[in-house]
Amino acid sequence: MADIKLIAFDLDGTLFNSRKEITPATREALELAHSKGIEIVPVTGRFWMAIPENLKSLKFIRYAVTLNGAEVFDVKNLKSLANFNMPPSRAIATLLALSDIDNSICDCVINGQGYMNKNFYEHIGEYMVGPWQSKIVRDLRIPVDDVCELIAEKNQGVQKIQFYTNDKELRENLLKALPVVFPKNSSTSSISNNIEINDATAHKGNGLKFLADYLNLKLENVMAFGDGLNDVTMIKAAGIGVAMGNACREVLEIADRVTLDCDHDGVAEEIKKCLCS
Secondary structure, X not given: OOOOOEEEEOOEOOOEOOOOOOOHHHHHXXXXXXXXXXXXXXXXXXXXXXXXXXXXXXXXXXXXXXXXXXXXXXXXXXXXXXXXXXXXXHHHHHHHHHHOOOOOEEEEEEOOEEEEEXXXXXXXXXXXXXXXHXXXXXXXXXXXXXXXXXXXXXXXXXXXXXXXXXXXXXXXXXXXXHXXXXXXXXXXXXXXXXXXXXXXXXXXXXXXXXXXXXXXXOHHHEEEEEOOHHHHHHHHHOOXXXXXXXXXXXXXXXXXXXXXXXXXXXXXXXXXXXXXX
16 A cells, blocks of 8 residues: 555545535544644645635645635745736636526636626526525635726736526536637536636646645655546546546546545545555
């Protein structure tokens, strides 16, 4: 078995159970890994501000890969180590194309802050999978008159664009069409109602590779856990890629191992199995 030096994990559907909790068993497993000198690294589609306090409060977390790999973040010093952003012109073109689609809303993240058109912000609750998602999106987006004008004014790279719809067929069709229309973007998903769009260089696998290089670690010494489409590159990159029992087909097909689902402490089960064997 490889000598594990870093454990990376997705949040929703992976580290968190369906109630968005870190269970005592999972926390204990993370503490055990940390006590053995292993780096504990969340790798998430969220930006740092959007990470729940129950994870931020874990003092042994030093680094995070956020926004699907668009940012590698030094938690201790609250600074970016790397950014893989979408240029403003392409972000504007992408948003203009998405904004014209019926039965949907979209937003973007610039420098760790979310923005959404006011006319979309007023309808957030109609497009979310539950109250928890509505609260996160509402609390962490600033409503503005026109996001595209804001991007042009700031003239900064865009870390992430997010699209929400309840139309499953529309979502599936867009996941196929967007890479054709915008080949320099990556389009993926983490939950049933969204599409997450980043620069093609920004994905969890690339963010994890940057951090491993920064820490002088080999990817063969990395274990990564995930469940969603946006975890595929991370699962492929890691020396040991672990799919949750609740993972989507794409993750299950490429993982080295499959553990229990997020409601049965799958992360804890696999960490303890690895470290105590």
